[in-house]
Amino acid sequence: MRRGLGPIGIWSIELRTGDPHEISDAAAELDELGWGTLWIPGLGGGDVLGDSARLLRATRTAKVAVGVASIWRHQPAETAAGHTRLQNAFGRRHLLGLGVSDPAAARGAGRPYRPLADMGAYLDVLDRAPVPVPPEERFMAALGPKMTELAGRRTAGVHPFMVTPEYSAAARERLGDGPLIAPYQAVVLEGEAGKARTAAREFLDVFLGMDHYARSLFRQGFTEEDLAGGGSDRLIDSVVAWGDAETIGKRVRAHHQAGADHVCLHVVGAGSAMPRSVWRELAPLVRAGS
Template sequence: MRLSRTGIWSIELRTADPHEITDAAAELDELGWGALWIPGLGGGDVIGDAERLLRATRDATVAIGVASIWRHRAADLAAGHTRLQAAYGRRHLLGLGVSDPAAAHDAGRPYRPLADMAAYLDRLEQEPTPVPPGERVMAALGPRMTELAGRRTAGVHPFMVTPEYSAEARERLGDGPVIAPYQAVVLERDPGRARAAARDFLAVFLGMDHYARSLRRQGFTESDLAHGGSDRLIDGVVAWGDVDAIGARVRAHHEAGADHVCLHVVGADSATPLPQWRELAPLAS
Protein backbone atom coordinates (compact mmCIF):
# COMPACT_ATOMS: atom_id res chain seq x y z
CA MET A 1 0.00 0.00 0.00
CA ARG A 2 1.32 3.45 -0.93
CA LEU A 3 1.44 6.08 1.80
CA SER A 4 1.79 9.82 1.25
CA ARG A 5 4.70 11.77 2.75
CA THR A 6 2.65 13.16 5.65
CA GLY A 7 -0.59 12.52 7.47
CA ILE A 8 -2.64 13.46 10.52
CA TRP A 9 -2.81 11.27 13.65
CA SER A 10 -5.77 12.09 15.84
CA ILE A 11 -7.51 10.80 18.93
CA GLU A 12 -10.32 13.25 18.20
CA LEU A 13 -11.14 11.50 14.92
CA ARG A 14 -12.30 8.57 17.06
CA THR A 15 -13.74 10.29 20.11
CA ALA A 16 -15.40 13.55 19.03
CA ASP A 17 -19.03 13.94 17.97
CA PRO A 18 -19.63 11.76 14.88
CA HIS A 19 -20.90 14.68 12.78
CA GLU A 20 -17.89 16.76 13.77
CA ILE A 21 -15.60 13.88 12.84
CA THR A 22 -17.23 13.52 9.42
CA ASP A 23 -16.89 17.22 8.65
CA ALA A 24 -13.30 17.36 9.90
CA ALA A 25 -12.26 14.30 7.89
CA ALA A 26 -13.77 15.71 4.70
CA GLU A 27 -11.89 18.97 5.22
CA LEU A 28 -8.60 17.21 5.95
CA ASP A 29 -9.03 15.25 2.73
CA GLU A 30 -9.66 18.46 0.81
CA LEU A 31 -6.60 20.07 2.41
CA GLY A 32 -4.48 17.31 0.92
CA TRP A 33 -3.59 15.23 3.97
CA GLY A 34 -2.78 11.88 2.43
CA ALA A 35 -3.49 9.75 5.48
CA LEU A 36 -5.66 9.96 8.57
CA TRP A 37 -4.50 7.84 11.52
CA ILE A 38 -6.65 6.89 14.50
CA PRO A 39 -5.45 5.12 17.66
CA GLY A 40 -6.66 1.77 18.89
CA LEU A 41 -7.26 3.23 22.38
CA GLY A 42 -8.76 0.60 24.68
CA GLY A 43 -10.42 -1.39 21.93
CA GLY A 44 -13.98 -0.75 20.82
CA ASP A 45 -15.30 -0.63 17.27
CA VAL A 46 -12.14 0.61 15.59
CA ILE A 47 -13.24 -0.82 12.22
CA GLY A 48 -16.49 1.15 12.44
CA ASP A 49 -14.59 4.29 13.37
CA ALA A 50 -12.25 3.79 10.41
CA GLU A 51 -15.26 3.33 8.13
CA ARG A 52 -16.70 6.68 9.25
CA LEU A 53 -13.51 8.35 7.99
CA LEU A 54 -13.47 6.37 4.75
CA ARG A 55 -17.07 7.39 4.03
CA ALA A 56 -16.19 11.04 4.59
CA THR A 57 -13.11 11.08 2.33
CA ARG A 58 -12.28 10.39 -1.29
CA ASP A 59 -8.50 10.10 -1.44
CA ALA A 60 -6.96 9.78 2.02
CA THR A 61 -5.73 6.48 3.38
CA VAL A 62 -7.30 5.68 6.74
CA ALA A 63 -4.89 3.90 9.07
CA ILE A 64 -5.32 2.34 12.49
CA GLY A 65 -2.34 3.23 14.63
CA VAL A 66 -2.63 0.79 16.30
CA ALA A 67 -5.02 -1.99 17.31
CA SER A 68 -3.89 -4.08 20.28
CA ILE A 69 -3.68 -7.77 19.51
CA TRP A 70 -5.10 -8.40 23.00
CA ARG A 71 -8.26 -6.37 22.47
CA HIS A 72 -9.30 -7.44 18.96
CA ARG A 73 -9.82 -10.93 17.56
CA ALA A 74 -7.83 -11.58 14.41
CA ALA A 75 -10.99 -12.89 12.74
CA ASP A 76 -12.84 -9.63 13.39
CA LEU A 77 -10.03 -7.40 12.14
CA ALA A 78 -9.46 -9.53 9.06
CA ALA A 79 -13.14 -9.55 8.10
CA GLY A 80 -13.54 -5.84 8.79
CA HIS A 81 -10.39 -4.87 6.92
CA THR A 82 -11.38 -6.92 3.88
CA ARG A 83 -14.83 -5.34 3.82
CA LEU A 84 -13.41 -1.82 4.02
CA GLN A 85 -10.89 -2.49 1.27
CA ALA A 86 -13.62 -3.72 -1.05
CA ALA A 87 -16.01 -0.88 -0.26
CA TYR A 88 -13.63 2.09 -0.25
CA GLY A 89 -11.00 1.51 -2.89
CA ARG A 90 -8.31 -0.22 -0.83
CA ARG A 91 -7.62 2.84 1.31
CA HIS A 92 -7.46 1.09 4.69
CA LEU A 93 -4.22 0.25 6.51
CA LEU A 94 -4.27 -1.99 9.58
CA GLY A 95 -1.77 -1.20 12.32
CA LEU A 96 -1.07 -3.72 15.08
CA GLY A 97 0.68 -3.59 18.44
CA VAL A 98 1.48 -5.93 21.32
CA SER A 99 0.71 -3.25 23.94
CA ASP A 100 2.25 -4.14 27.31
CA PRO A 101 2.19 -6.95 29.91
CA ALA A 102 -0.89 -5.46 31.59
CA ALA A 103 -2.93 -5.81 28.41
CA ALA A 104 -1.90 -9.45 28.05
CA HIS A 105 -2.69 -10.08 31.71
CA ASP A 106 -6.16 -8.56 31.26
CA ALA A 107 -6.69 -11.00 28.40
CA GLY A 108 -5.62 -13.89 30.63
CA ARG A 109 -2.42 -14.58 28.71
CA PRO A 110 1.31 -14.53 29.43
CA TYR A 111 3.24 -11.76 27.68
CA ARG A 112 5.66 -12.99 25.02
CA PRO A 113 5.66 -10.07 22.58
CA LEU A 114 7.57 -11.53 19.64
CA ALA A 115 5.86 -14.92 19.74
CA ASP A 116 2.48 -13.33 20.40
CA MET A 117 2.75 -10.98 17.43
CA ALA A 118 4.04 -13.70 15.10
CA ALA A 119 1.15 -15.96 16.09
CA TYR A 120 -1.37 -13.16 15.55
CA LEU A 121 0.04 -12.48 12.07
CA ASP A 122 -0.31 -16.19 11.35
CA ARG A 123 -3.98 -16.03 12.32
CA LEU A 124 -4.56 -13.00 10.09
CA GLU A 125 -3.14 -14.94 7.16
CA GLN A 126 -5.18 -18.06 7.90
CA GLU A 127 -8.56 -16.34 8.00
CA PRO A 128 -11.02 -16.91 5.13
CA THR A 129 -10.39 -13.25 4.24
CA PRO A 130 -6.68 -12.85 5.09
CA VAL A 131 -4.97 -9.50 5.56
CA PRO A 132 -2.06 -9.29 3.09
CA PRO A 133 1.33 -8.32 4.56
CA GLY A 134 1.38 -5.16 2.43
CA GLU A 135 -1.81 -3.89 4.09
CA ARG A 136 -0.64 -4.05 7.70
CA VAL A 137 2.05 -2.33 9.78
CA MET A 138 3.38 -2.85 13.29
CA ALA A 139 4.07 -0.50 16.18
CA ALA A 140 7.59 -1.86 16.49
CA LEU A 141 10.14 -0.16 18.74
CA GLY A 142 12.81 -2.73 19.66
CA PRO A 143 15.20 -4.22 17.11
CA ARG A 144 13.72 -7.73 17.03
CA MET A 145 10.14 -6.48 16.67
CA THR A 146 11.31 -4.12 13.93
CA GLU A 147 12.91 -7.02 12.10
CA LEU A 148 9.69 -9.06 12.43
CA ALA A 149 7.75 -6.14 10.97
CA GLY A 150 10.15 -5.96 8.05
CA ARG A 151 9.67 -9.64 7.30
CA ARG A 152 5.92 -9.96 7.84
CA THR A 153 4.29 -6.57 7.22
CA ALA A 154 4.56 -3.44 5.11
CA GLY A 155 6.71 -1.81 7.80
CA VAL A 156 6.74 0.04 11.11
CA HIS A 157 4.73 2.78 12.78
CA PRO A 158 6.83 3.73 15.84
CA PHE A 159 5.70 6.03 18.65
CA MET A 160 7.75 8.70 20.44
CA VAL A 161 10.91 8.46 18.34
CA THR A 162 13.54 10.83 16.97
CA PRO A 163 14.81 11.22 13.40
CA GLU A 164 17.87 9.28 14.56
CA TYR A 165 15.56 6.38 15.31
CA SER A 166 14.19 6.61 11.76
CA ALA A 167 17.77 6.39 10.45
CA GLU A 168 18.50 3.31 12.58
CA ALA A 169 15.25 1.67 11.50
CA ARG A 170 16.09 2.27 7.85
CA GLU A 171 19.53 0.75 8.30
CA ARG A 172 18.01 -2.26 10.02
CA LEU A 173 15.17 -2.76 7.51
CA GLY A 174 16.96 -1.85 4.32
CA ASP A 175 15.07 -0.60 1.29
CA GLY A 176 11.42 -1.47 0.87
CA PRO A 177 9.66 -1.65 4.24
CA VAL A 178 7.73 1.46 5.18
CA ILE A 179 8.87 3.61 8.10
CA ALA A 180 5.97 5.79 9.25
CA PRO A 181 6.80 7.44 12.57
CA TYR A 182 4.27 9.18 14.78
CA GLN A 183 5.32 12.77 15.53
CA ALA A 184 3.74 14.84 18.30
CA VAL A 185 3.65 18.57 17.49
CA VAL A 186 2.87 21.71 19.48
CA LEU A 187 2.12 24.86 17.48
CA GLU A 188 3.60 27.25 20.03
CA ARG A 189 6.70 29.44 19.67
CA ASP A 190 7.23 30.12 23.37
CA PRO A 191 9.62 27.42 24.67
CA GLY A 192 8.12 27.31 28.15
CA ARG A 193 4.53 26.94 27.03
CA ALA A 194 5.42 24.50 24.27
CA ARG A 195 7.41 22.22 26.55
CA ALA A 196 4.74 22.38 29.25
CA ALA A 197 2.09 21.22 26.77
CA ALA A 198 4.40 18.44 25.57
CA ARG A 199 5.08 17.27 29.14
CA ASP A 200 1.39 17.22 29.97
CA PHE A 201 0.80 14.89 27.05
CA LEU A 202 3.85 12.64 27.46
CA ALA A 203 3.73 12.19 31.24
CA VAL A 204 1.73 8.96 31.21
CA PHE A 205 3.91 7.38 28.50
CA LEU A 206 7.20 8.16 30.25
CA GLY A 207 5.97 5.99 33.11
CA MET A 208 5.41 2.95 30.87
CA ASP A 209 8.29 0.52 30.86
CA HIS A 210 8.28 -0.35 27.16
CA TYR A 211 8.37 3.31 26.14
CA ALA A 212 11.06 4.08 28.72
CA ARG A 213 13.19 1.24 27.34
CA SER A 214 12.73 2.58 23.82
CA LEU A 215 13.83 6.06 24.88
CA ARG A 216 16.90 4.65 26.62
CA ARG A 217 17.80 2.75 23.45
CA GLN A 218 17.56 6.07 21.62
CA GLY A 219 20.23 7.52 23.91
CA PHE A 220 18.18 9.23 26.61
CA THR A 221 19.19 8.74 30.23
CA GLU A 222 17.30 8.14 33.45
CA SER A 223 17.66 11.82 34.28
CA ASP A 224 16.09 12.67 30.91
CA LEU A 225 13.06 10.55 31.81
CA ALA A 226 12.65 12.00 35.31
CA HIS A 227 10.34 14.85 36.37
CA GLY A 228 8.19 14.82 33.25
CA GLY A 229 11.10 14.68 30.83
CA SER A 230 14.15 16.86 30.35
CA ASP A 231 14.19 19.66 27.80
CA ARG A 232 16.50 17.44 25.73
CA LEU A 233 13.99 14.59 25.69
CA ILE A 234 11.00 16.83 25.05
CA ASP A 235 12.76 18.60 22.19
CA GLY A 236 13.88 15.26 20.79
CA VAL A 237 10.49 13.58 20.51
CA VAL A 238 8.11 16.55 20.20
CA ALA A 239 8.31 19.11 17.41
CA TRP A 240 7.28 22.56 18.59
CA GLY A 241 7.29 26.08 17.21
CA ASP A 242 5.79 27.47 14.02
CA VAL A 243 4.98 25.57 10.84
CA ASP A 244 8.51 26.02 9.53
CA ALA A 245 10.01 24.49 12.68
CA ILE A 246 7.65 21.53 12.51
CA GLY A 247 8.34 21.17 8.80
CA ALA A 248 12.05 20.96 9.61
CA ARG A 249 11.39 18.00 11.91
CA VAL A 250 9.31 16.28 9.23
CA ARG A 251 12.15 16.78 6.74
CA ALA A 252 14.63 15.40 9.25
CA HIS A 253 12.62 12.18 9.50
CA HIS A 254 12.38 11.93 5.72
CA GLU A 255 16.08 12.59 5.25
CA ALA A 256 16.79 9.88 7.84
CA GLY A 257 14.84 7.35 5.79
CA ALA A 258 11.22 7.67 6.88
CA ASP A 259 8.61 7.34 4.13
CA HIS A 260 5.68 8.93 5.94
CA VAL A 261 5.34 11.11 9.05
CA CYS A 262 1.98 11.44 10.83
CA LEU A 263 1.50 14.57 12.89
CA HIS A 264 -0.40 14.58 16.18
CA VAL A 265 -1.34 18.05 17.40
CA VAL A 266 -1.13 18.22 21.20
CA GLY A 267 -1.73 21.12 23.54
CA ALA A 268 -4.57 22.61 21.50
CA ASP A 269 -7.32 24.55 23.27
CA SER A 270 -10.18 23.21 21.13
CA ALA A 271 -11.62 19.72 21.37
CA THR A 272 -10.87 19.09 17.70
CA PRO A 273 -7.76 20.99 16.52
CA LEU A 274 -9.07 22.07 13.12
CA PRO A 275 -7.35 25.49 13.30
CA GLN A 276 -3.99 23.78 13.85
CA TRP A 277 -4.61 21.22 11.10
CA ARG A 278 -5.38 24.08 8.72
CA GLU A 279 -2.24 25.92 9.80
CA LEU A 280 -0.17 22.80 9.16
CA ALA A 281 -1.72 22.25 5.71
CA PRO A 282 1.44 23.49 3.85
CA LEU A 283 3.06 20.27 5.13
CA ALA A 284 0.28 18.05 3.72
CA SER A 285 1.17 15.64 0.96
Protein backbone atom coordinates in the same frame (compact mmCIF):
# COMPACT_ATOMS: atom_id res chain seq x y z
CA MET B 1 3.92 10.00 -2.98
CA ARG B 2 5.59 7.72 -0.45
CA ARG B 3 4.16 4.19 -0.62
CA GLY B 4 0.69 5.56 -1.29
CA LEU B 5 0.42 7.22 2.13
CA GLY B 6 1.64 10.62 1.02
CA PRO B 7 4.65 12.19 2.71
CA ILE B 8 2.69 13.48 5.68
CA GLY B 9 -0.52 12.63 7.53
CA ILE B 10 -2.63 13.51 10.57
CA TRP B 11 -2.79 11.32 13.69
CA SER B 12 -5.74 12.24 15.87
CA ILE B 13 -7.48 10.97 18.99
CA GLU B 14 -10.30 13.40 18.26
CA LEU B 15 -11.07 11.66 14.96
CA ARG B 16 -12.13 8.66 17.08
CA THR B 17 -13.65 10.27 20.15
CA GLY B 18 -15.26 13.50 18.94
CA ASP B 19 -18.81 14.22 17.84
CA PRO B 20 -19.56 11.89 14.88
CA HIS B 21 -20.84 14.70 12.65
CA GLU B 22 -17.81 16.88 13.37
CA ILE B 23 -15.50 13.91 12.77
CA SER B 24 -16.99 13.38 9.31
CA ASP B 25 -16.83 17.09 8.47
CA ALA B 26 -13.23 17.41 9.69
CA ALA B 27 -12.15 14.29 7.80
CA ALA B 28 -13.63 15.63 4.57
CA GLU B 29 -11.75 18.89 5.05
CA LEU B 30 -8.47 17.11 5.78
CA ASP B 31 -8.96 15.10 2.60
CA GLU B 32 -9.52 18.29 0.61
CA LEU B 33 -6.42 19.85 2.16
CA GLY B 34 -4.37 16.94 0.81
CA TRP B 35 -3.34 15.09 3.96
CA GLY B 36 -2.37 11.70 2.59
CA THR B 37 -3.40 9.51 5.51
CA LEU B 38 -5.64 9.96 8.54
CA TRP B 39 -4.49 7.94 11.56
CA ILE B 40 -6.60 6.98 14.55
CA PRO B 41 -5.35 5.28 17.73
CA GLY B 42 -6.48 1.93 19.04
CA LEU B 43 -7.03 3.41 22.52
CA GLY B 44 -8.52 0.78 24.86
CA GLY B 45 -10.16 -1.25 22.14
CA GLY B 46 -13.74 -0.69 21.04
CA ASP B 47 -15.05 -0.58 17.50
CA VAL B 48 -11.96 0.86 15.87
CA LEU B 49 -12.89 -0.58 12.46
CA GLY B 50 -16.27 1.09 12.72
CA ASP B 51 -14.48 4.35 13.41
CA SER B 52 -12.28 3.70 10.37
CA ALA B 53 -15.42 3.21 8.29
CA ARG B 54 -16.75 6.62 9.35
CA LEU B 55 -13.57 8.28 8.10
CA LEU B 56 -13.53 6.30 4.88
CA ARG B 57 -17.14 7.31 4.15
CA ALA B 58 -16.25 10.96 4.70
CA THR B 59 -13.20 11.00 2.41
CA ARG B 60 -12.50 10.35 -1.25
CA THR B 61 -8.75 9.84 -1.57
CA ALA B 62 -7.10 9.83 1.87
CA LYS B 63 -6.03 6.53 3.36
CA VAL B 64 -7.21 5.65 6.86
CA ALA B 65 -4.82 3.85 9.19
CA VAL B 66 -5.32 2.33 12.62
CA GLY B 67 -2.29 3.31 14.64
CA VAL B 68 -2.57 0.85 16.35
CA ALA B 69 -4.94 -1.92 17.49
CA SER B 70 -3.78 -4.06 20.41
CA ILE B 71 -3.59 -7.76 19.60
CA TRP B 72 -4.91 -8.44 23.12
CA ARG B 73 -8.13 -6.50 22.55
CA HIS B 74 -9.10 -7.53 19.01
CA GLN B 75 -9.55 -11.11 17.86
CA PRO B 76 -7.53 -11.78 14.70
CA ALA B 77 -10.27 -13.56 12.72
CA GLU B 78 -12.73 -10.73 13.38
CA THR B 79 -10.09 -8.15 12.57
CA ALA B 80 -9.28 -9.83 9.25
CA ALA B 81 -12.95 -10.02 8.27
CA GLY B 82 -13.60 -6.41 9.22
CA HIS B 83 -10.55 -5.16 7.35
CA THR B 84 -11.65 -7.07 4.24
CA ARG B 85 -15.11 -5.49 4.39
CA LEU B 86 -13.55 -2.02 4.53
CA GLN B 87 -11.19 -2.73 1.65
CA ASN B 88 -14.02 -3.98 -0.54
CA ALA B 89 -16.30 -1.08 0.32
CA PHE B 90 -13.81 1.79 0.10
CA GLY B 91 -11.32 1.06 -2.64
CA ARG B 92 -8.58 -0.52 -0.52
CA ARG B 93 -7.85 2.65 1.39
CA HIS B 94 -7.59 1.05 4.84
CA LEU B 95 -4.38 0.12 6.67
CA LEU B 96 -4.31 -2.08 9.74
CA GLY B 97 -1.80 -1.29 12.46
CA LEU B 98 -1.06 -3.82 15.20
CA GLY B 99 0.75 -3.59 18.50
CA VAL B 100 1.59 -5.77 21.49
CA SER B 101 0.88 -3.01 24.06
CA ASP B 102 2.36 -3.99 27.44
CA PRO B 103 2.17 -6.81 30.01
CA ALA B 104 -0.86 -5.24 31.69
CA ALA B 105 -2.89 -5.49 28.47
CA ALA B 106 -1.95 -9.15 28.11
CA ARG B 107 -2.92 -9.87 31.72
CA GLY B 108 -6.24 -8.13 31.11
CA ALA B 109 -6.86 -10.65 28.32
CA GLY B 110 -5.86 -13.54 30.59
CA ARG B 111 -2.70 -14.24 28.63
CA PRO B 112 1.03 -14.37 29.42
CA TYR B 113 3.07 -11.61 27.80
CA ARG B 114 5.08 -13.18 24.97
CA PRO B 115 5.15 -10.31 22.52
CA LEU B 116 7.15 -11.78 19.65
CA ALA B 117 5.49 -15.19 19.74
CA ASP B 118 1.99 -13.81 20.11
CA MET B 119 2.40 -11.20 17.40
CA GLY B 120 3.69 -13.92 15.09
CA ALA B 121 0.70 -16.11 15.93
CA TYR B 122 -1.69 -13.21 15.32
CA LEU B 123 -0.16 -12.59 11.89
CA ASP B 124 -0.50 -16.32 11.17
CA VAL B 125 -4.27 -16.06 11.68
CA LEU B 126 -4.44 -13.03 9.39
CA ASP B 127 -2.56 -15.07 6.77
CA ARG B 128 -4.95 -18.02 7.10
CA ALA B 129 -8.20 -16.00 7.09
CA PRO B 130 -10.77 -16.81 4.36
CA VAL B 131 -9.58 -13.57 2.75
CA PRO B 132 -6.05 -13.03 4.09
CA VAL B 133 -4.86 -9.58 5.13
CA PRO B 134 -1.96 -8.92 2.71
CA PRO B 135 1.33 -7.95 4.36
CA GLU B 136 1.32 -4.65 2.46
CA GLU B 137 -1.95 -3.67 4.16
CA ARG B 138 -0.73 -4.19 7.73
CA PHE B 139 2.08 -2.74 9.81
CA MET B 140 3.35 -2.87 13.38
CA ALA B 141 4.07 -0.46 16.22
CA ALA B 142 7.55 -1.90 16.60
CA LEU B 143 10.16 -0.22 18.78
CA GLY B 144 12.73 -2.86 19.77
CA PRO B 145 15.09 -4.47 17.26
CA LYS B 146 13.49 -7.94 17.23
CA MET B 147 9.96 -6.61 16.78
CA THR B 148 11.21 -4.25 14.08
CA GLU B 149 12.78 -7.17 12.23
CA LEU B 150 9.54 -9.17 12.51
CA ALA B 151 7.64 -6.21 11.06
CA GLY B 152 10.06 -6.00 8.18
CA ARG B 153 9.62 -9.70 7.38
CA ARG B 154 5.85 -10.02 7.73
CA THR B 155 4.21 -6.61 7.31
CA ALA B 156 4.55 -3.41 5.30
CA GLY B 157 6.78 -1.97 8.02
CA VAL B 158 6.79 0.03 11.25
CA HIS B 159 4.87 2.86 12.89
CA PRO B 160 7.03 3.82 15.89
CA PHE B 161 5.88 6.12 18.70
CA MET B 162 7.93 8.80 20.49
CA VAL B 163 11.05 8.55 18.35
CA THR B 164 13.63 10.90 16.87
CA PRO B 165 14.90 11.25 13.30
CA GLU B 166 17.97 9.35 14.47
CA TYR B 167 15.66 6.45 15.29
CA SER B 168 14.23 6.64 11.77
CA ALA B 169 17.77 6.41 10.41
CA ALA B 170 18.58 3.39 12.59
CA ALA B 171 15.33 1.69 11.59
CA ARG B 172 16.09 2.25 7.91
CA GLU B 173 19.54 0.75 8.35
CA ARG B 174 18.06 -2.28 10.13
CA LEU B 175 15.18 -2.80 7.67
CA GLY B 176 16.88 -1.97 4.40
CA ASP B 177 15.25 -0.22 1.48
CA GLY B 178 11.96 -2.09 1.26
CA PRO B 179 9.84 -1.82 4.41
CA LEU B 180 7.76 1.22 5.34
CA ILE B 181 8.86 3.55 8.13
CA ALA B 182 6.03 5.83 9.25
CA PRO B 183 6.89 7.49 12.57
CA TYR B 184 4.39 9.22 14.82
CA GLN B 185 5.42 12.82 15.55
CA ALA B 186 3.83 14.89 18.32
CA VAL B 187 3.72 18.62 17.50
CA VAL B 188 2.89 21.78 19.44
CA LEU B 189 2.16 24.85 17.35
CA GLU B 190 3.62 27.29 19.88
CA GLY B 191 6.74 29.41 19.62
CA GLU B 192 7.25 30.19 23.31
CA ALA B 193 9.48 27.48 24.78
CA GLY B 194 7.93 27.35 28.24
CA LYS B 195 4.37 27.00 26.97
CA ALA B 196 5.33 24.47 24.30
CA ARG B 197 7.31 22.25 26.67
CA THR B 198 4.58 22.39 29.30
CA ALA B 199 2.01 21.19 26.75
CA ALA B 200 4.38 18.44 25.59
CA ARG B 201 5.07 17.26 29.15
CA GLU B 202 1.37 17.15 30.01
CA PHE B 203 0.78 14.84 27.08
CA LEU B 204 3.87 12.62 27.42
CA ASP B 205 3.82 12.21 31.20
CA VAL B 206 1.86 8.96 31.24
CA PHE B 207 3.98 7.39 28.49
CA LEU B 208 7.28 8.17 30.20
CA GLY B 209 6.16 5.94 33.06
CA MET B 210 5.55 2.92 30.82
CA ASP B 211 8.38 0.43 30.79
CA HIS B 212 8.35 -0.40 27.07
CA TYR B 213 8.50 3.27 26.07
CA ALA B 214 11.20 3.95 28.66
CA ARG B 215 13.31 1.12 27.22
CA SER B 216 12.87 2.56 23.74
CA LEU B 217 14.04 5.97 24.91
CA PHE B 218 17.06 4.44 26.63
CA ARG B 219 17.97 2.69 23.37
CA GLN B 220 17.76 6.09 21.69
CA GLY B 221 20.39 7.47 24.07
CA PHE B 222 18.28 9.13 26.77
CA THR B 223 18.95 8.58 30.47
CA GLU B 224 16.97 8.11 33.67
CA GLU B 225 17.53 11.81 34.33
CA ASP B 226 15.99 12.68 30.97
CA LEU B 227 12.82 10.76 31.85
CA ALA B 228 12.47 12.20 35.35
CA GLY B 229 10.22 15.12 36.24
CA GLY B 230 8.08 14.93 33.15
CA GLY B 231 11.05 14.82 30.81
CA SER B 232 14.16 16.95 30.39
CA ASP B 233 14.22 19.78 27.88
CA ARG B 234 16.56 17.64 25.78
CA LEU B 235 14.07 14.77 25.70
CA ILE B 236 11.04 16.97 25.07
CA ASP B 237 12.73 18.89 22.27
CA SER B 238 13.91 15.65 20.66
CA VAL B 239 10.61 13.76 20.54
CA VAL B 240 8.16 16.68 20.23
CA ALA B 241 8.38 19.24 17.41
CA TRP B 242 7.29 22.67 18.60
CA GLY B 243 7.34 26.15 17.12
CA ASP B 244 5.77 27.58 14.01
CA ALA B 245 4.74 25.55 10.98
CA GLU B 246 8.11 26.09 9.30
CA THR B 247 9.98 24.75 12.33
CA ILE B 248 7.70 21.72 12.52
CA GLY B 249 8.31 21.18 8.81
CA LYS B 250 12.04 20.97 9.49
CA ARG B 251 11.44 18.05 11.87
CA VAL B 252 9.31 16.29 9.28
CA ARG B 253 12.03 16.75 6.67
CA ALA B 254 14.62 15.42 9.13
CA HIS B 255 12.64 12.19 9.44
CA HIS B 256 12.32 11.93 5.66
CA GLN B 257 16.02 12.57 5.15
CA ALA B 258 16.77 9.88 7.73
CA GLY B 259 14.81 7.31 5.73
CA ALA B 260 11.18 7.65 6.83
CA ASP B 261 8.57 7.27 4.10
CA HIS B 262 5.72 9.06 5.85
CA VAL B 263 5.36 11.13 9.03
CA CYS B 264 2.04 11.48 10.86
CA LEU B 265 1.55 14.59 12.97
CA HIS B 266 -0.35 14.57 16.25
CA VAL B 267 -1.30 18.05 17.44
CA VAL B 268 -1.04 18.24 21.24
CA GLY B 269 -1.60 21.16 23.59
CA ALA B 270 -4.60 22.49 21.70
CA GLY B 271 -7.19 21.56 24.34
CA SER B 272 -9.89 18.93 24.04
CA ALA B 273 -11.55 20.32 20.92
CA MET B 274 -10.89 19.13 17.39
CA PRO B 275 -7.73 21.12 16.43
CA ARG B 276 -9.00 22.05 12.99
CA SER B 277 -7.46 25.53 12.95
CA VAL B 278 -4.03 24.02 13.69
CA TRP B 279 -4.46 21.41 10.96
CA ARG B 280 -5.25 24.22 8.52
CA GLU B 281 -2.17 26.16 9.63
CA LEU B 282 0.01 23.09 9.09
CA ALA B 283 -1.55 22.27 5.68
CA PRO B 284 1.14 24.15 3.71
CA LEU B 285 3.55 21.40 4.82
CA VAL B 286 1.50 18.98 2.71
CA ARG B 287 1.72 21.15 -0.37
CA ALA B 288 5.46 21.61 0.21
CA GLY B 289 5.93 17.85 0.41
CA SER B 290 7.59 18.17 3.82
